[in-house]
Amino acid sequence: MLFPSLIQERLAQALLRSGLDIPASFEPSVTAAQDTRFGDYQSNAAMVLAKQLRCNPRETASAIASAFEGGDLCDAPEIAGPGFLNFRLRPAAFSAALAAILTDSRQGVPQASPPRRIVVDFSAPNVAKPMHVGHIRSTIIGDCLARTARFLGHEVTTDNHIGDWGTQFGMILHGWKTLLDAEALEADPVAELLRIYKEINTLCKEDETVRDQCRAELVALQAGDPENLKIWKTCVDLSIAGLGKLYDRLDVSFDHWLGESHYNDRLAPLVEDLIARSVARESEGAICIFFTEHPALAEKPCLIRKADGGFLYATTDLATIDFRIEQWQAEEIWYVVGAPQQLHFQQIFESVRLAAAAGRGPATPPALRHIAHGSILGADRKLMKTRSGDNVQLADVLDEAITRARAVVEEKNPDLPAAEKDEIASIIGIGAVKFAELSQHRMTDYIFSWEKMLALQGDTAPYLQYSSVRIQSIFRKLEGPAPDWTALDPTSFTFQDESETRLLRLLARFAEVVPSVLDDHRPNLLAGYLLELAGAFHAFFAACPVLKAEVSARTSRLALCAATNKVLQTGLGLLGIRVPKRM
């Protein structure tokens, strides 16, 4: 049940009846009122129209209002301020929405129509180096967007485009051959790979000959040297196993792990084809795509083949797009990648456009979107460099989060079985880390802080989880089965307290909020909504007894509790956050 759409339909009909000269393209917008004093929903249609028609906005509003027929949804809107149309829904409409949340498997969230085939490219760490905190943003935002798109009915393919090929393997190969400690590798492969990477990295900076040796190893690898290929494969397998453990802890999964190496065979023919189509040309020995008619990119060509014949990651990205079109018929590709790579994606997207114009690929290439996010900065306000390898490890962050959560569980609930405490601590700790990320605008840069990332109080996941846990606790105490909501007549609901109606209003908005996440790819809209919902729930819960209420109010309040719990669990699920039974 989507109130803005329902109101919008009636508003559109009112416009036709109003006698106003409505432009054909005009669509009235209806949004939730920001302040309940103004009603439940509002529209600025009269003001927008008045501007176009050059007439008085309040008179326009009045004409629309008197032509408006709300049926059993609401009465005619009130006119307020400069010409707002304010709608107040009938209590029965909210009761119906509540019933829908309780009985509908989608909590009233509409199915996307038409569904799109979307490839979500996120996380994409380089192998042979463990993930540090900087990787958390793409991983968690991407996972949330993929979950949300799926929930809305889109056909989603997630692909972890890992960095499993390229220059860094020259260093790793050289390090493997000269520095490897077999025992250490056995004990903790990822740590040992990191160690040799860091050591070689340092040596390279100091010593020219080491750098040359690394380069030679890389050339050998790319030329197909069997020994190097074998070592490379071993490294990749070990890294993937290590990454897998981390993703398991994060409850993040991918449909595919098609890394850069997967596209090696496509690179040379791709470049040849682009040359043949005059999309790319030689310049200073390299093969480049120039964007002459694009002012911002006029002096920023995209290199797709080096003078030495080697390929670059732009080449791989272009080949990857081909693959995703051929294999998955992608209609959209979302790249959840940090903002510093904006130029790169501009170049890639523009290259695809040029190639398509030159007859390469399908007539309508997929919509390509760079879903950029800000950076996590070190204490010095500088970027955490992916390459330096000495940043805070993601695994350490998760460990610490769980340790802290475990301590709180111990304090609050000492009598729980140890295994359950561990389980709860994991759910709470990981949830806190994820929510810290998802609750802020994705473009915001922030300085890494244990305190911020691991907070358990205030606007955090544990606050939301706690809300759900309290509701679950009520239903455990209920003694006897919960009401059968499908058999209940929604008109029997009664709500008097202001905290009840506020909660009800928010519950009904879930159906609006979930789709809005994908409008601009912003999980923080959902996170913010859930905080607001939980806040409204706690206020209600503090003000209104549920189990001890008299019978008529009791069922209605139980319904609010059940619906709140459903929305919290579904919403947190879309954020990739689980909810314990107790905490």
Next chain:
RNA sequence: GCACCCGUAGUUCAACGGAUAGAACGGAGGCCUCCGGAGCCUCAGGUAGAGGUUCGAUUCCUCUCGGGUGCACCA
């Protein structure tokens, strides 16, 4: 040099061009022997600056100041 991102309470963050700019943390003060106090209720406190677009600007445009980032053979 060209391009992109960001400047909001003491702090960390919100706010499809909408009405009196919201939270949280920190600070001050409260919460009945009642469903779990990871909670609830008060109070204090803010849009970097200057123009412009408009009925209306934190939001869009221009400039200034201040912070960050990216730009030819790494990924």
